[in-house]
Amino acid sequence: MSRAYQSPEVVPNGWSTGRPGDLDSEQPSGGPMGFQGPDQGYALRLCRIFREQICVNEQEDIADVERGCVQIALKRASLFGRAPVVHDLEIAYRIWGFLDEEADPELVEDRERRFEGVSEAHHYADARSLVATVRDEVLMMSPAEIEERHVADWASLLELS
Numbered sequence: 001m002s003r004a005y006q007s008p009e010v011v012p013n014g015w016s017t018g019r020p021g022d023l024d025s026e027q028p029s030g031g032p033m034g035f036q037g038p039d040q041g042y043a044l045r046l047c048r049i050f051r052e053q054i055c056v057n058e059q060e061d062i063a064d065v066e067r068g069c070v071q072i073a074l075k076r077a078s079l080f081g082r083a084p085v086v087h088d089l090e091i092a093y094r095i096w097g098f099l100d101e102e103a104d105p106e107l108v109e110d111r112e113r114r115f116e117g118v119s120e121a122h123h124y125a126d127a128r129s130l131v132a133t134v135r136d137e138v139l140m141m142s143p144a145e146i147e148e149r150h151v152a153d154w155a156s157l158l159e160l161s
Helices: 042-050 062-079 085-095 105-115 121-132 143-157
Strands: none
Touching: 042 062, 062 085, 062 105, 062 121, 085 105, 085 143, 105 121
């Protein structure tokens, strides 16, 4: 004789917050916390697509470049309220001249300083500062508009003061 499923006699209480690490409200966002979006880790996967195209010099660390550009790409994705896509990362690389074989020496000098160490966890403030150099209006542009404007006047894409 086979037994069929039976409900337990005692139904446990529902789950509720109460542990020290639980949030009483929604996920914090805005200001230095940024705006969280879905599937942000996918941007790290997208980095593989660009590894052979990225142009860096001897002073630049590819891990710093990827981390910094991923942060910029995530900002763009969050502005559109979606997960990151390949165009977000392309725009981040393009703005900083990492897709140019002959990037302007002034841009290269500035990015060497700004990207240095951002892949290390204790450089979070530097990564946030780097992201702040790219205005929302710029990130809302299409990849073609960014490329055209970068060629004409790359400095207009950045807040370098």
